Amino acid sequence: MDWDKLRIFHTVAEAGSFTHAGEILHLSQSAVSRQIQALEDSLNVTLFHRHARGLILTEQGEFLFEATQSMNHRLAAAIARIRDSKEEVFGHLRVTTTTGFGSLWLAPRLPHLYAKYPELKIDLMLEERVLDLPMREADVAIRMKEPSQADLIRKKLMGVHMRLYASREYLNRSGTPERLEDLGAHRLISQSIKAQQVSAGAMFVQSLLTHEVRSLLTVNSYFGVLQAVRAGLGIGVLPDYLTEDFPNLIRVLPALQSNEVPVFLAYPEELRKSRRIKVFRDFVIEEIVTHRRKRRDTKDTAMT
Numbered sequence: 001m002d003w004d005k006l007r008i009f010h011t012v013a014e015a016g017s018f019t020h021a022g023e024i025l026h027l028s029q030s031a032v033s034r035q036i037q038a039l040e041d042s043l044n045v046t047l048f049h050r051h052a053r054g055l056i057l058t059e060q061g062e063f064l065f066e067a068t069q070s071m072n073h074r075l076a077a078a079i080a081r082i083r084d085s086k087e088e089v090f091g092h093l094r095v096t097t098t099t100g101f102g103s104l105w106l107a108p109r110l111p112h113l114y115a116k117y118p119e120l121k122i123d124l125m126l127e128e129r130v131l132d133l134p135m136r137e138a139d140v141a142i143r144m145k146e147p148s149q150a151d152l153i154r155k156k157l158m159g160v161h162m163r164l165y166a167s168r169e170y171l172n173r174s175g176t177p178e179r180l181e182d183l184g185a186h187r188l189i190s191q192s193i194k195a196q197q198v199s200a201g202a203m204f205v206q207s208l209l210t211h212e213v214r215s216l217l218t219v220n221s222y223f224g225v226l227q228a229v230r231a232g233l234g235i236g237v238l239p240d241y242l243t244e245d246f247p248n249l250i251r252v253l254p255a256l257q258s259n260e261v262p263v264f265l266a267y268p269e270e271l272r273k274s275r276r277i278k279v280f281r282d283f284v285i286e287e288i289v290t291h292r293r294k295r296r297d298t299k300d301t302a303m304t
Contacts, residue, residue: 002038002039002042004035005035005036005038005039005042006039006064006068006071007068008021008025008027008032008035008036008039009035009036009039009047009064009065009068010065010068010069010072011024011025012032012036012048012055013048013055013057013061013065013068016054016055017054017055018032018033018036018055036048043060043064045058045060046058046060046061047060047061047064048061069135070135073135073136074136076136091119091120091121091276092121092122092123093120093121093122093123093139093140093276093277093280094122094123094125094137094138094139094140095122095123095124095125095138095139095140095141095142095280096125096126096127096131096137096138096140096141096142097124097125097126097141097142097143098126098127098128098142098143098144099126099127099128099221099222099223100221100222100223100239101142101144101239101241101263102124102126102142103126103221103223104222104223104226104239104241104242104245105241105242105245106124106142106284107124108245109287110122110124112283112287113279113280113283116279116283117279120276120279125138128196128197129196130143130147132149133147133149133152133266133267133268134149134150134151134152134268136268139267139268139271139274139276139277140265140266140267140271140277140280140281141265141266141267142157142263142264142265142284143263143264143266144160144198144261144262144263145198145261145262145264146262146264147264147266149266151268151269151270152266152267152268152269153266153267153268153269153272154264154265154266155264155265155266155281155285156262156263156264157263157264157265157284157285157288158241158263158288158291158292159260159261159262159263160239160240160241160260160261160262160263161239161240161257161258161259161260161261162200162201162204162205162237162238162239162240162257162258162261163237163238163239163240163251163254163256163257163258164235164236164237164238164251164252164253164256165229165235165236165238165242165243165249165250165251165252166229166234166235166236166249166250166252167229167230167231167232167248167249167250168248168250169232170229170232170233170234170235171250171252173232174186176250176252177235177252177253179253180211180253180256181211183208183211183213183235183253184211184212184213184214185214186213186214186215186234186235187213187214187215187216187217187233187234187235188208188209188213188215188216188217188234188235188236188237189216189217189218189219189225189228189229189233189234189235189236189237190205190208190216190217190218190219190225190236190237191205191218191219191220191221191222191225191237192218192220193205193206193209195218195220198261200258200259200260200261201237201239201258201261203258203259204237204257204258204259205237208237208256215234217233217234222238222239225237225238226238226242226246229249230246230248230249235252239261240257241291243295244291244294244295265281265284267281
């Protein structure tokens, strides 16, 4: 099989047209078309349906595209391992995690990592969708549940609880609830129970809503909930990892919290020896140790 033709085929399949593929490959449209025709002749199949709006893969084309996509992922992994140096850490690292954890906890700590390894190029992908690590949609993930995919190395980092918080100014103005029933006199700020989020958080909000709440504001991200709470709009449901970075948040009704949400770091088995993965893993663990120490010191100070 001609590897160059497969590379051109894969580019055409992703681009959806000979013209766009040619621009990517720096080839003429006719040269790309000839290569695809030669590949189809060698396989004795039609790989694309041609029409005025572009190209659509045939069933046989879909089969071949799955194969070339897998080849590309494995080639990228091999190149990453080859480029990993024992003395230096450089190159791209694709990290996926949830929007809340990534924007509120991880991103503010990345300066510590870049200070040690300034040549790292990190692609931070924040979304609730679970990306496929074995298929190399990302290199490393921080997830709010234990990964179920096979061939992953995983490590539990910590446990998170959803709790109730308000700003000091809001509580001074509106009073501090002493009992769960007192929430009815306040505005509750949370993610919607229909929003994509960890089940423990949704269940906690659902349990709060079984009590009469005077006013409700739902936001589709914890960042939005945090901003509303800091603006003094009400009492918010937020993850407890925020307390270190936002000391003006006051915990409300401390007996209430969600079930534990386990936080796991995971990466493909084939990247076990990756230098970039190692330094990122060690950085996250070090930051969590520091985070725990600060929380413990804060709690001890509050008790004295």
